Amino acid sequence: MALLQMKGISKRFGDLVANDGIDLSVNSGEIHAVMGENGAGKSTLMNILYGLLKPDAGEIRIDGKAMDFSSPLGAIAAGVGMVHQTFRQFPDLTVWENLVFQNEPGNGPFVAAGAARDFVRKLGAKHGLEIDPDSRVRDLAVGIRQRLEILKALSRQARILILDEPTAVLTPQERDSLFTAMRHLASHGMALILVTHKIPEVIAVTDQITVMRDGRVSGTLTTRETSEAEIIRAMVGRNVPPTIAAKVTSTAPPMLSVRNLSVRRGTVTVVDDVSFDVRPGEIVGIAGVSGNGQPQLVSAVTGLEASTGEITIAGRDVSRLSIADRRAIGMSYVPEDRHLTGTAPAASIAENIAFGTHRSAEASNRGFLRKEAMRARARTLIEKFKVKSASEVVPVGSLSGGNMQKVVMAREIEHGAPLIIIEEPTRGVDVGAIEFIHKTLIAERDRGRAILVVSSDLTELMALSDRILVMFEGRIDASLTGSDMNESTIGRWMMGGASST
Numbered sequence: 001m002a003l004l005q006m007k008g009i010s011k012r013f014g015d016l017v018a019n020d021g022i023d024l025s026v027n028s029g030e031i032h033a034v035m036g037e038n039g040a041g042k043s044t045l046m047n048i049l050y051g052l053l054k055p056d057a058g059e060i061r062i063d064g065k066a067m068d069f070s071s072p073l074g075a076i077a078a079g080v081g082m083v084h085q086t087f088r089q090f091p092d093l094t095v096w097e098n099l100v101f102q103n104e105p106g107n108g109p110f111v112a113a114g115a116a117r118d119f120v121r122k123l124g125a126k127h128g129l130e131i132d133p134d135s136r137v138r139d140l141a142v143g144i145r146q147r148l149e150i151l152k153a154l155s156r157q158a159r160i161l162i163l164d165e166p167t168a169v170l171t172p173q174e175r176d177s178l179f180t181a182m183r184h185l186a187s188h189g190m191a192l193i194l195v196t197h198k199i200p201e202v203i204a205v206t207d208q209i210t211v212m213r214d215g216r217v218s219g220t221l222t223t224r225e226t227s228e229a230e231i232i233r234a235m236v237g238r239n240v241p242p243t244i245a246a247k248v249t250s251t252a253p254p255m256l257s258v259r260n261l262s263v264r265r266g267t268v269t270v271v272d273d274v275s276f277d278v279r280p281g282e283i284v285g286i287a288g289v290s291g292n293g294q295p296q297l298v299s300a301v302t303g304l305e306a307s308t309g310e311i312t313i314a315g316r317d318v319s320r321l322s323i324a325d326r327r328a329i330g331m332s333y334v335p336e337d338r339h340l341t342g343t344a345p346a347a348s349i350a351e352n353i354a355f356g357t358h359r360s361a362e363a364s365n366r367g368f369l370r371k372e373a374m375r376a377r378a379r380t381l382i383e384k385f386k387v388k389s390a391s392e393v394v395p396v397g398s399l400s401g402g403n404m405q406k407v408v409m410a411r412e413i414e415h416g417a418p419l420i421i422i423e424e425p426t427r428g429v430d431v432g433a434i435e436f437i438h439k440t441l442i443a444e445r446d447r448g449r450a451i452l453v454v455s456s457d458l459t460e461l462m463a464l465s466d467r468i469l470v471m472f473e474g475r476i477d478a479s480l481t482g483s484d485m486n487e488s489t490i491g492r493w494m495m496g497g498a499s500s501t
Helices: 042-049 072-077 095-099 113-127 142-155 172-187 199-205 228-236 294-302 323-329 338-342 349-354 371-384 401-414 431-446 458-464 487-494
Strands: 004-013 016-026 031-036 057-062 065-067 080-083 160-164 191-195 208-213 216-222 256-265 268-278 282-287 308-313 331-334 419-423 450-454 467-472 475-480
Touching: 004 042, 016 031, 016 042, 016 057, 016 208, 016 216, 031 042, 031 172, 031 199, 031 228, 042 160, 042 191, 072 080, 080 142, 095 113, 095 142, 113 142, 113 172, 142 160, 142 172, 172 191, 172 199, 172 487, 191 199, 199 228, 208 228, 216 228, 228 431, 256 294, 268 282, 268 294, 268 450, 268 475, 282 431, 282 458, 282 487, 294 419, 294 450, 323 331, 331 401, 338 401, 349 371, 349 401, 371 401, 401 419, 401 431, 419 431, 431 450, 431 458, 450 458, 458 487, 467 487, 475 487
Parallel strands: 031 191, 031 208, 080 160, 160 191, 282 450, 282 467, 331 419, 419 450
Antiparallel strands: 004 016, 004 057, 057 065, 208 216, 256 268, 256 308, 467 475
16 A cells, blocks of 8 residues: 555646646555646645645545644644755754754753754664754755755654655755755655655656646656656657757857856855856856855846946956946846846736837837837747747736746847846746757857856756856856766865865
8 A cells, every 4th residue: 555645636826726636656665756847736735744734635545544734833743844946044054953843852941952852863774864953054055954954854753755856956965965865764764755756756756756847647657668758748749859059169259248247145256256258159157056156146237236346248357337338338137036026927928028228219219118019029939939928018017927938038138238147047947948049049149149147957058058157155266168067066066176086
């Protein structure tokens, strides 16, 4: 009998059917992937399992016993643990204080700190997840903080462990360490559920795969008997070949040149004396673990954040110019957050596409917007960029993540700037849209544009980039090309580079 059985799980939110008769079965000692594109319903299913949501129909059984969770406390008591993508920790407390929070050993108001420290050491040693119990959480690397989250679940006697996109912020080396820990836990009889969109990782570490599409199960696969192509077909209903750009070496004068750039926030230097170039006809990627200065670097280059040093675009010093002036000289920008920064969600597709060019003769006349001209241009770009939408007048916020990203890219690419800066080009985007976005960026490079890409997805950076710059603690510590653009080398530099060789 399976340790976990979810049968006929259904959940509606108004007219939206998020889960429609879902079955999921996971055995003891098994690592089971739950995959699907944004909106497929996997997060809803996991929230039901963890007691955050109640299903409208269906049942959950653990060891054959029916469960009815009214909150996560009920799920935890039944042996279900969850490692969330965003850690739930107290940064200023120690490891042992975080781990025993609300379950402190001792008598009355007094906590037995020594017993708590011993508990952390023994639990970590048992599962190969050792952490210094006296370390402050704020001082820990991301991979160690995730290890703490797993130990917290294990300390509550979890037998079923849900890991939600656990590798999103890890280096390759930290990811491999996590996979070792997962295999160890499975070998001791636990059932692990890996929620992810990263197909190579699923193939590397799991035993079974459940694929969801539009709220239903579209495939149940045995990992050793399947392939990336079959998983993708189950996710999107068609074949999607991988996109890998042929690598080029550009010798043209730089389109973007950054010299001795620094950014300070209060007393902290978050970008530290950075220099690099991006040339026409090349894609330069920036890699780094979250929190090492990548967003602040982009904010400084685009003019969103004050900085020191020199920034030139198309040979002109733009260091003290506004965002609008930088765009006029030759910069396009696709920000990481398409909801807050990249679009006005309540405005129409046509209006969002017109942003930045609304004062041009094409879009306005004597101070009045030429709305039909804006709509006609939007219709052209909707077709060119394959945006799935009822019309150009629907709010852009009603679109899926992939289609919203295509709208932002359509606006910025059609701006015609010779320099494109793009952050997280495919985060939260479905497989089909990923293929389109990657091919579009490669085509723009081949037309001679200079492209700077910042991404937390190393597979994406290695597929797209001609060069990869690696940031660590606010500095660019490595510029990698050719055979050096591999996970092992990039990951080593992401962790501090020379100090770890």
